[in-house]
Amino acid sequence: MSTILNPRQNQAVRHIDGPCLVLAGAGSGKTRVITHKIAYLIQACAIDARHIAAVTFTNKAAREMKERVGKLLRGDAGKGLRVSTFHTLGLDILRREYKALEYKAGFSIYDSADSTHLLKELMKRSFGDDGGQAERMLWQISRWKSEFVLPEQALQLADGDVNQTTAALLYEQYRHYLKTYNAVDFDDLIMLPVILFREHPEILERWQNRIRHLLVDEYQDTNSTQYELVKQLCGVRGNLTVVGDDDQSIYAWRGAQPENLSLLQQDYPNLKVIKLEQNYRSTGCILKAANRLIASNPHVFEKRLWSELGYGDPIRVIRTRNDQHEAEQVVSEIMHHMFVQRTQYADYAILYRGNHQSRLFEQALREHDIPYYLSGGTSFFAYTEIKDIMSYLKLITNPDDDNAFRRIINTPRRELGPATLEKLTEYAMGRGHSLFVSAMEFGLSQVLSDRAAEKLQRFCHWILDLQHQAEGDAPASVVKRLIVDIDYERYLLDNSRDEIIAERKLENVNELANWFERLAKANPDASLNELVTKLTLLDTLDRNEEDERGNRVHLMTLHAAKGLEFPHVYLVGMEEMLLPHRSSIEEESLEEERRLAYVGITRAQKTLTFTYANQRKRHGEMQECSPSRFIDELPDEDLKWSGEGVEMDPEERQQRGQAHIASLRSMLAGTSNE
Ligand SMILES: Nc1ncnc2c1ncn2[C@@H]1O[C@H](COP(=O)(O)OP(=O)(O)OP(=O)(O)O)[C@@H](O)[C@H]1O
Numbered sequence: 127m128s129t130i131l132n133p134r135q136n137q138a139v140r141h142i143d144g145p146c147l148v149l150a151g152a153g154s155g156k157t158r159v160i161t162h163k164i165a166y167l168i169q170a171c172a173i174d175a176r177h178i179a180a181v182t183f184t185n186k187a188a189r190e191m192k193e194r195v196g197k198l199l200r201g202d203a204g205k206g207l208r209v210s211t212f213h214t215l216g217l218d219i220l221r222r223e224y225k226a227l228e229y230k231a232g233f234s235i236y237d238s239a240d241s242t243h244l245l246k247e248l249m250k251r252s253f254g255d256d257g258g259q260a261e262r263m264l265w266q267i268s269r270w271k272s273e274f275v276l277p278e279q280a281l282q283l284a285d286g287d288v289n290q291t292t293a294a295l296l297y298e299q300y301r302h303y304l305k306t307y308n309a310v311d312f313d314d315l316i317m318l319p320v321i322l323f324r325e326h327p328e329i330l331e332r333w334q335n336r337i338r339h340l341l342v343d344e345y346q347d348t349n350s351t352q353y354e355l356v357k358q359l360c361g362v363r364g365n366l367t368v369v370g371d372d373d374q375s376i377y378a379w380r381g382a383q384p385e386n387l388s389l390l391q392q393d394y395p396n397l398k399v400i401k402l403e404q405n406y407r408s409t410g411c412i413l414k415a416a417n418r419l420i421a422s423n424p425h426v427f428e429k430r431l432w433s434e435l436g437y438g439d440p441i442r443v444i445r446t447r448n449d450q451h452e453a454e455q456v457v458s459e460i461m462h463h464m465f466v467q468r469t470q471y472a473d474y475a476i477l478y479r480g481n482h483q484s485r486l487f488e489q490a491l492r493e494h495d496i497p498y499y500l501s502g503g504t505s506f507f508a509y510t511e512i513k514d515i516m517s518y519l520k521l522i523t524n525p526d527d528d529n530a531f532r533r534i535i536n537t538p539r540r541e542l543g544p545a546t547l548e549k550l551t552e553y554a555m556g557r558g559h560s561l562f563v564s565a566m567e568f569g570l571s572q573v574l575s576d577r578a579a580e581k582l583q584r585f586c587h588w589i590l591d592l593q594h595q596a597e598g599d600a601p602a603s604v605v606k607r608l609i610v611d612i613d614y615e616r617y618l619l620d621n622s623r624d625e626i627i628a629e630r631k632l633e634n635v636n637e638l639a640n641w642f643e644r645l646a647k648a649n650p651d652a653s654l655n656e657l658v659t660k661l662t663l664l665d666t667l668d669r670n671e672e673d674e675r676g677n678r679v680h681l682m683t684l685h686a687a688k689g690l691e692f693p694h695v696y697l698v699g700m701e702e703m704l705l706p707h708r709s710s711i712e713e714e715s716l717e718e719e720r721r722l723a724y725v726g727i728t729r730a731q732k733t734l735t736f737t738y739a740n741q742r743k744r745h746g747e748m749q750e751c752s753p754s755r756f757i758d759e760l761p762d763e764d765l766k767w768s769g770e771g772v773e774m775d776p777e778e779r780q781q782r783g784q785a786h787i788a789s790l791r792s793m794l795a796g797t798s799n800e
């Protein structure tokens with residue numbers, strides 16, 4: 127394997143005594159510096175791979191990095207090398223050192239749903255409230271943990287402010303109970319190792335001897351606690367290589383501190399700073415657009431990027447009628463492009479701002495039998511709100527589904543609390559019936575108060591009523607009635623951290639309702655039950671698609687796309703309110719959104735296409751949209767516009783589009799057999 131590096135990259139690779147910062151724009155070979163440096167340390171400097179650790183931002187990036195290093199090394203020279211995310215490194219430390227923190231073996235890791243649940247319980251018990259603010263509290267606690275603020279400091283910082291003081295007291299209790307339950311949360315995976323190393327210098331020394339060279343990719347997105355951990359592990363030896371790009375800092379909202387880049391210089395006076403300026407990834411046209419866009423942001427470090435790859439194709443901007451048309455258009459474009467250029471599915475990526483945007487693309491891809499891989503972000507069906515509504519639907523189509531029953535009996539609140547549920551469960555177990563059937567039984571009034579029994583029965587009758595409706599009416603109308611009947615919008619508004627999150631959840635719920643509508647149209651004879659089963663199966667399929675290899679179109683958020691590259695990129699939903707996101711427009715904080723767009727643009731190697739819709743469904747209603755201001759900031763001469771005018775009757779166009787797609791499909795099917 128040839129190791130091609132330019133002189134500055136080489137300099138960074140060979141600087142092995144003392145701290146080194148590579149500060150450079152996208153596609154300039156920063157990650158390449160890390161992988162080649164690891165190989166150099168092992169092969170040229172004979173350093174045991176066990177003494178090297180590399181940290182990056184996502185599991186996907188870590189896997190890729192490991193693979194790339196593997197290709198550079200001979201035999202099993204890489205044995206013992208650590209390449210992971212910060213969280214996995216922290217977990218690794220905790221797994222070995224938990225005793226010193228007075229944890230027990232086999233501690234569990236709480237995800238945010240578990241943490242929220244615990245906080246809710248604590249809030250009910252200690253403050254006598256309904257725990258509706260639990261998510262907001264979790265966000266605050268997480269923020270403190272990422273800034274390395276301990277509960278006692280949080281209390282001081284609150285300085286008498288009632289809300290802050292409450293949050294700080296809750297933080298203290300939360301910490302206490304996590305420990306009692308022998309559990310750690312996500313932020314603890316970083317925070318606890320830092321605490322451990324502060325309290326036990328001898329353990330820190332052991333780790334410093336273990337990890338003698340630390341390399342950090344995507345450094346601009348580290349938070350204060352992570353930086354603290356980096357400093358501890360490097361100690362006085364300071365064999366630290368960090369690479370980053372302040373223009374790609376996109377996690378400030380989660381506590382990342384791009385200022386950590388400048389802090390490095392203060393903390394390590396002997397820091398060697400290397401800048402890279404040649405971009406090896408993108409064509410001249412794409413690079414020019416990226417440079418122009420980011421020039422609108424203020425800059426701490428001036429950077430210039432140039433490319434030798436030639437101008438390439440102009441950037442395309444496709445205007446579409448609405449969001450669904452956008453998805454169809456992109457998919458048909460990809461098929462057409464593949465046919466003409468003889469490319470593969472894996473050469474394409476569809477990137478978007480928010481997870482909820484993926485659904486229409488997934489659907490269009492599925493409809494055309496195009497394999498895709500959805501990475502980053504939670505599976506649509508793993509969202510609490512989707513689980514809630516799906517549980518209702520499962521219960522309507524199968525009242526004996528006890529899991530579904532338990533999940534939603536008190537969501538939204540019906541004053542059917544744990545005590546009632548416990549008695550009902552006991553009764554049902556005694557009778558050998560499902561919870562639903564038992565709740566309808568007469569004998570229940572002997573174990574429950576009249577009020578509780580009546581409430582339960584009212585609930586069951588309502589479910590039966592919906593079931594009845596499902597036999598006659600369109601499935602989608604049942605879903606819509608359900609959402610209205612339980613006043614789910616109110617529930618989301620009352621129980622989310624803020625309005626924006628509530629809105630996002632509502633969008634997901636509406637997306638689910640829309641999906642039912644479309645599915646029902648495509649399968650006119652299917653019952654609600656069949657549609658629910660179909661969607662549940664899709665979910666299982668999604669989860670099983672962990673293996674991202676293979677020839678598939680990539681679908682991901684801009685956040686998840688960081689560090690990756692694709693020959694052909696579709697940046698979709700280039701609209702005001704989406705990118706830049708509504709909240710950032712309201713708060714007039716556009717810089718981070720511009721950086722996100724910059725990250726998106728710089729993922730593209732050969733072609734870049736922007737799409738936007740004239741109308742988009744929001745809260746179940748069509749709304750007018752306007753193109754993103756970021757498109758206006760790009761060099762006009764490099765943009766090639768196309769797409770929907772008003773000249774053609776929409777139906778005619780749709781029919782033509784379908785016919786076009788059908789003919790492309792048969793052609794593609796023909797070529798794949800060659
Ligand atoms: N000296 C070089 N010669 C040839 N190709 C290079 C060189 N350096 C980097 N590349 C290639 O350029 C592309 C971008 O490199 P890399 O991913 O390391 O950039 P990066 O700076 O980490 O980008 P990002 O900021 O997006 O993370 C890769 O395909 C890489 O293999």
Ligand SMILES: [Mg+2]
Pocket residue numbers: 156157158343689
């Ligand atoms: Mg990189």
